[in-house]
Amino acid sequence: MNTMTLDAAGQTAPAQPESVEKATVDTDTRVTETVGQPFCDDAKLRMRGINVFYGETQAINDVSLDIGRNEVVAMIGPSGCGKSTFLRCINRMNDTIEGCRVEGDLTLDDEPIYGPRVDVVPLRARVGMVFQKPNPFPKSIYENVAYGPKIHGIASRRAELDEIVENSLRRAGLWNEVKDRLDQPGTGLSGGQQQRLCIARAIAVSPEVILMDEPCSALDPIATARIEELIDELRENYTIAIVTHSMQQAARVSQRTAYFHLGHLVEVNDTETVFTNPQHELTEAYITGRFG
Amino acid sequence: MQTPTLFALLLLLVLVAYGTGFTRAVTAARGSGGLRNLASLPGYYGLHTALWCGLPALLLLVAWIAFDDAIICAMVINSLADKPETISAQNLLWTQIQNVAAGNLFGEPEPQIAAAAEHLAALRDNSRLLKAGLTLILATGLGAFTLLRFSPQLRAREKVEKVLRWVLLACACAAIFTTIGILLSVLFESLRFFQAVPVSEFLFGLHWSPQMALRADQVGSSGAFGAVPLFTGTMMVTAIAMFVAVPVGLMSAIYLAEYAGRRVRAFAKPVLEILAGVPTVVYGFFAALTVAPFIRDAAAAVGLEASSESALAAGLVMGVMIIPFVSSLSDDVINAVPQSLRDGALGLGSTHSETVRKVVIPAALPGIVGGVLLAVSRAIGETMIVVMAAGLAANLTANPLDSVTTVTVQIVTLLVGDQEFDSPKTLAAFALGLMLFLTTLVLNFIALHVVKKYREQYD
Structure with a gap:
């Protein structure tokens, strides 16, 4: 997918409001079912009837969604709508939050993600994650990338490890910038470089799915553009779910877009459809900037 | 009036x-x-x-x-x-x-x-x-x-605030000048001591017996001021204390910060802090009356000879005393490691213990090292426990079951009772005090430097 040209489309294409009444959207509209195409044939991840609770509060309400192989799915929606919570269900990062409870069926290649006999350690090796704020470990650049392969015993010899580190850094588009200073601390890199280092760290354990939680929100436009290019390249080998607040970014990098609202999944469609011809009034209101 | x-x-x-x-x-x-x-x-x-x-x-x-x-x-x-x-x-x-x-x-x-x-x-x-x-x-x-x-x-506010700024400066200066004053007075008294006893003898002499003859015909009070037995005694007691305090303190900090549930934490942390509030004199008689005889009996049971006041007893109890010091400082730095680092490690498929060992502790290490160095300087300066439990004999020994004496203990014994203020015996206390002061000063300086230099800037 071309990365930059949809920029204009993302901003200008949304359909004109047809009537004046539509200008005031009732944002409390009950969403009963998801419109569009939440399911696909060749699904890497299948999620059915997901409910997430934080103590008594329900954060996610009966969400069903498929994420296809080698597909980039963008999740958009106003703050607090549950996109990040939903994303963190997929590699069970919600387990670390006290009082968080997940219900529903999630499968990765038809194997359950939640279940008494599932070990989260190999699961998280298969489903990597990149966070909102770059979080390199306070170690050298090399050690940052080598961390995952080491703990999972992927590389037994130093040469193998070197190769994995170089490959990961190359694929993250960081190799040329850091190859002469691999022994320097990762925290000394610039914000954009740190985030690419985190992506390199995530792909070093050869995951099948990469989850990205607003990976560019702390970065400047140039660094953002690099990461977006990178996401597009990574799609060849990985399945990617990305949460973003930037609709232009969703339009640029994703094939399908899911719109969340107050814990409900409102609409899932081809990215182009969502941004040019949204089917739900809430989606339309959000992408035309009437709230959110 | x-x-x-x-x-x-x-x-x-x-x-x-x-x-x-x-x-x-x-x-x-x-x-x-x-x-x-x-x-x-x-x-x-x-x-x-x-x-x-x-x-x-x-x-x-x-x-x-x-x-x-x-x-x-x-x-x-x-x-x-x-x-x-x-x-x-x-x-x-x-x-x-x-x-x-x-x-x-x-x-x-x-x-x-x-x-x-x-x-x-x-x-x-x-x-x-x-x-x-x-x-x-x-x-x-x-x-x-x-x-x-x-x-x-x-413009009354500006004038008032200017005066207040001077008042604040004066208060800050009071603490600084007091420190300088104490240092200078100790320094000058030490110089008087070093006129009577050469520095080399004080620093490298192996025999400590600070009895000075009052009359020329007195027997057996030549006065020997070799402080090496005191230094080794201090180091041994401190080392034993750190052997107890660092592992136990660090582990309990890790448990409290990483594994304990909210309820355990709410209970255990205040209790640990109570331990820090026990007066050292209480630890002192605990060491002298309970731990030291126990160690002597235990040593006798396995066929070793232990004196009834031993470096081991003083060191063990001092270690217990310092545990809360180490654990609460470490707990603070471990808690200061941002959650995003833990998330990053967990997200790569680390287990909880791998996350703690390979990411959290290395990130917190500078703070932990700083805390341990502060604890060492605390242990070196600790007086009451060693006065009661370590003994007074200035033995030059490496056996922790022997009784040893420390710099602080000797300062106490030199100054207790009626003294002449110009005899080397009394002045020796100032020289020892100076050594102690310099050691803890250097340790604190290094500790603060380590903490500052290697602290990762997490925003």
Whole structure:
């Protein structure tokens, strides 16, 4: 997918409001079912009837969604709508939050993600994650990338490890910038470089799915553009779910877009459809900037 | 007028000055249409007046109290017809005159001294009157002057804040100058000690027996001031204490910060802090009466010989004492490691313990090292436990079951009881104190440096 040209489309294409009444959207509209195409044939991840609770509060309400192989799915929606919570269900990062409870069926290649006999350690090796704020470990650049392969015993010899580190850094588009200073601390890199280092760290354990939680929100436009290019390249080998607040970014990098609202999944469609011809009034209101 | 009364009067004047300044400002504001027409809030005008009223008068009063005696002394001595030549003779005479003036008479005083005593009494009366008069006049005068010069354009807040800044600076300086003063006094006394005992003997001598002969014919009190046994004793006790405190403290910090549930944490943390609040003297008799005999018996049971006061007992108990120190400092730095790092490690498929070992602890390490160094300097300076449990014999030994003595213990024993203040025995305490001071100073310096230099800047 071309990365930059949809920029204009993302901003200008949304359909004109047809009537004046539509200008005031009732944002409390009950969403009963998801419109569009939440399911696909060749699904890497299948999620059915997901409910997430934080103590008594329900954060996610009966969400069903498929994420296809080698597909980039963008999740958009106003703050607090549950996109990040939903994303963190997929590699069970919600387990670390006290009082968080997940219900529903999630499968990765038809194997359950939640279940008494599932070990989260190999699961998280298969489903990597990149966070909102770059979080390199306070170690050298090399050690940052080598961390995952080491703990999972992927590389037994130093040469193998070197190769994995170089490959990961190359694929993250960081190799040329850091190859002469691999022994320097990762925290000394610039914000954009740190985030690419985190992506390199995530792909070093050869995951099948990469989850990205607003990976560019702390970065400047140039660094953002690099990461977006990178996401597009990574799609060849990985399945990617990305949460973003930037609709232009969703339009640029994703094939399908899911719109969340107050814990409900409102609409899932081809990215182009969502941004040019949204089917739900809430989606339309959000992408035309009437709230959110 | 007595000085306390004078202080009370001054305080009253200051309060009145504040009140009038405040009212003056409010009245002026009302006359000209609201507080907005004043350059500052009324409270600042009140403070401004109060400061002018109180501060110069207070400074005068303090200066007067500080120098009044010395000046009167000089005046009395100089008024004598045949004043003695040497300073010490003058001091003696001055004490005599003071005693006579205070009515502590032993027989009939010499006429010259009696006259001087009367002179002294008169001078003191004058001084007291003058002090009270000048202080009150200065206070009321400056207060009234400030009130007279009041105008709504006066920037009272800026002036008050400038004064406050000086007050803050003075407070900061008080602590710094006290430290410098203590250091200098210890340093000078140590130099006197080193005139009697060479530095090399003190630092490298292997024999410590600080008994000085009072008479030339005394036996067995040659005085040996080799401090090496004290240094090794201190190091051994400190090392044993750190062997206990660092692992236990660190592990408990990791447990509390990483694994404990909220309820356990809410219970365990305060309890650990209570441990830090136990007075060291209590630890001391615990060490001397419970732990030391236990160690002696245990050693006897396995066929070793242990003295009833041992380095091991003191070190173990001191280690327990320092546990909360290490654990609470480490707990703080572990908690300061951002959650995003843990998420990052967990997100790569680390187990909880891998996350702790490979990411959290390395990230917190500088803080932990700093905390441990601070704990070491605490252990070196600790006195009560070792006084009670480690013994007094300056043995040069590497056996923790032997009794040893430490620098702090020797300082205590050198200064307890009646002492001559110019014998090397007493002065040795200052030299030991200097060593202790320098060691802990260097340790603290390194600790702070380590913490600052290697702390990751997490924003």
